[in-house]
Amino acid sequence: MARVRFLGPESVTVPELDNRSVHPDEVVEVPDERFEGYVCQPSNWEAVEEPGRASAKKSAAKAPQKED
Numbered sequence: 001m002a003r004v005r006f007l008g009p010e011s012v013t014v015p016e017l018d019n020r021s022v023h024p025d026e027v028v029e030v031p032d033e034r035f036e037g038y039v040c041q042p043s044n045w046e047a048v049e050e051p052g053r054a055s056a057k058k059s060a061a062k063a064p065q066k067e068d
Contacts, residue, residue, distance in 0.1 A: 002035040003027050003049040 004027070006012070011023045022028055030038055032051035039047045 001029040002032050002047075002051040002053075003029050004035070004038045004045045005048050006044065007046055008044050 006022045006024060006026050006028065008024055011021050013019050014022050014028075016034065017028065017030070020028070027048050035047075035051045038045040
């Protein structure tokens with residue numbers, strides 16, 4: 001899941017997120033396939049973690065460490 005930060009001045013209810021109330025400066029997870037629908041509104045949302053980044057970090061963390 002991707003993550004975005006809400007930049008608005010007042011809390012909003014986001015129907016797409018099960019009518020969740022999102023507060024100013026709050027970071028929320030959004031479906032990867034809907035990420036662009038949020039960040040295309042730069043006065044309301046900013047990207048925190050792009051789609052696929054979290055899974056890439058987790059995969060890297062699970063990789064065995066080589067000892068030299």
